[in-house]
Each structure stands twice: as C-alpha cells, then as structure tokens.
C-alpha cells in the first residue's frame with residue numbers, strides 16, 4: 433500500500449480553498465492509502481517563534497479535519513512536535529543538505545525578503561525538516577500544491593543522496609501526488625488568482641451566514657455584458673466557477689442564459705451564491721464548533737495519532753541509525 437504524508441502549518445482558520453484543494457482529497461485518500469496527516473507546528477516557528485495561538489490553531493485544524501470527514505480510525509492525525517523522531521532524522525539530514533542549494537530555494541528567498549530581520553537557520557533548513565516529515569514514514573506520495581513542488585524536488589535530492597552515500601536503497605523517492613482533474617480550484621473573490629488566506633479574500637469554513645453574504649456581495653464584478661454572448665471578464669468567470677461548484681446545473685444554466693442575453697443582475701447572482709455557499713459551509717461549521725468545544729476529545733485524537741505516527745517513526749529511525757553506523 434502506498435504511504436501518504438501531508439502537513440499543514442497551524443496559521444489560523446481553514447477556508448474553502450483548503451477544503452477543495454486538499455481536505456476533500458484527503459477524504460478519498462484515506463480509503464486507499466496509509467495516511468499520515470499532521471500539523472506542522474514546528475515549521476510554523478520559522479516565521480513566528482512566539483505565538484500565543486499555536487495550541488489553539490493546532491486544535492482548530494484537528495476539529496476542521498474531523499468536521500470535514502477525516503476518519504481518525506483510518507488516518508493518523510498528529511502534531512509534528514509530538515514525534516521527536518522527526519527531529520532526530522532532521523539532524524542527520526542536515527549533514528547532507530548543502531548551504532548553496534538551501535539558499536537557492538525560492539520559498540526561502542521569498543521568506544528572507546519578507547522577514548529580513550529574522551532569516552533564521554530554521555527557515556534555511558525548512559525543506560530538510562519537511563523531508564524528515566515525509567521519509568520518517570518512508571512515504572512515496574505527498575499531496576501538495578504547486579507552491580510546494582520545489583520542496584519536494586529538494587526532498588528527492590536529499591533522499592537519493594542518502595541512499596547513494598550509504599549505498600542502500602532504503603528511502604523511496606517522495607513524489608507530489610497530484611489530483612489532476614479532481615482538483616477544483618476555488619477562485620478568489622477579488623477577481624484574481626485563487627482563494628488564499630494571504631490575499632484576504634477567503635471564505636472560512638467557520639464563517640457564519642452573514643459574513644459569507646458580506647464577502648460574496650463584495651466580490652468584484654464588471655459593468656455587465658453589453659452584447660449577447662460577450663466573453664466573460666475574469667471576475668465574472670470566477671463567479672460562474674463558484675456556481676458550478678455550489679449550485680445545480682439548472683441554476684448555472686439559468687444565470688448563464690441571463691448573462692448571454694445581457695439580462696443578468698449581478699446582485700441576484702451574488703445573493704443566490706451566498707446562500708448556496710452557506711448551505712455547503714453550515715454543516716461543516718457546526719461540526720467544527722462542536723468538536724472545538726470538546727478539547728478532551730481532540731486531545732484524545734491527537735494522542736492516538738501520536739502513537740500511530742511514533743510507532744512508524746521509531747522503526748524508520750532505528751534503521752537509519754544502523755545504516756549511519758551508530759552502535760544500536
């Protein structure tokens with residue numbers, strides 16, 4: 433059975449982009465793969481070492497994963513910081529990761545620009561820790577977005593270097609697991625790119641009906657079509673993408689006809705969309721709050737996840753120490 437690892441930094445609420453970009457696919461993967469889905473709380477320290485919300489944000493992700501349908505009997509949901517074996521492996525991997533290649537990493541360069549007063553060693557070795565996260569379970573598939581592909585390429589370099597140095601075919605090469613056709617890209621509401629936290633255009637899975645309506649009503653539009661079958665501007669295309677995801681085909685066709693015959697009222701479309709999006713978010717939102725109230729239960733899930741992750745990690749680390757030549 434293939435093994436899958438994916439991590440998410442606990443930076444706050446999760447949004448519809450997270451749901452359709454990752455979580456929805458995790459729910460499918462849990463049926464067919466050995467899955468390790470963890471919260472990369474240590475990675476998050478590379479940008480915010482002091483963070484009062486670290487624990488709360490970690491629990492929020494667990495609550496959200498469960499609310500969306502991840503089954504803790506099928507997958508391991510755990511905190512990176514609960515698995516010390518990851519950090520020991522990270523130390524060994526640091527001896528074969530070179531300064532030059534780490535400095536060339538695009539995300540490192542971007543972060544260094546963003547936080548010039550805090551270009552810490554953890555930031556530089558971020559891809560090394562990420563490699564340890566993955567190979568501690570000897571995983572071969574990593575479901576991540578495009579922005580993480582360079583990290584995975586680096587992980588493959590470190591892994592093949594390890595295997596070459598010790599002349600052993602021990603770690604499998606981790607490849608990005610792409611969902612291809614399955615991947616629904618949630619657009620931004622401000623008319624550009626995809627939905628993301630940083631752009632401040634996201635609908636969160638915890639947003640209530642009023643907030644959702646406010647956000648959707650604020651979505652960028654244009655001045656409307658002036659001739660039949662006029663091609664759509666980017667922001668209008670985005671609204672239709674939302675319709676495709678959250679409304680029925682009939683409703684989609686109704687608004688498309690309205691557009692093509694220049695009768696469309698964008699406000700009608702937006703009110704309609706807001707309602708449909710809320711219908712989708714509401715049951716998830718309610719479950720998130722329910723789980724979040726029950727901290728003991730979330731702790732229990734994290735504990736079980738920790739046990740599963742550690743039992744896999746301990747095995748790998750023991751092998752690694754033997755390969756390196758420690759007397760075990």
Ligand code: TRP
Nearest residue numbers: 437438439440441472475562565
């Ligand atoms: N770097 C990833 C991100 O920012 C998070 C992450 C950490 C991760 N370790 C990982 C993802 C291991 C996949 C596998 O999104």
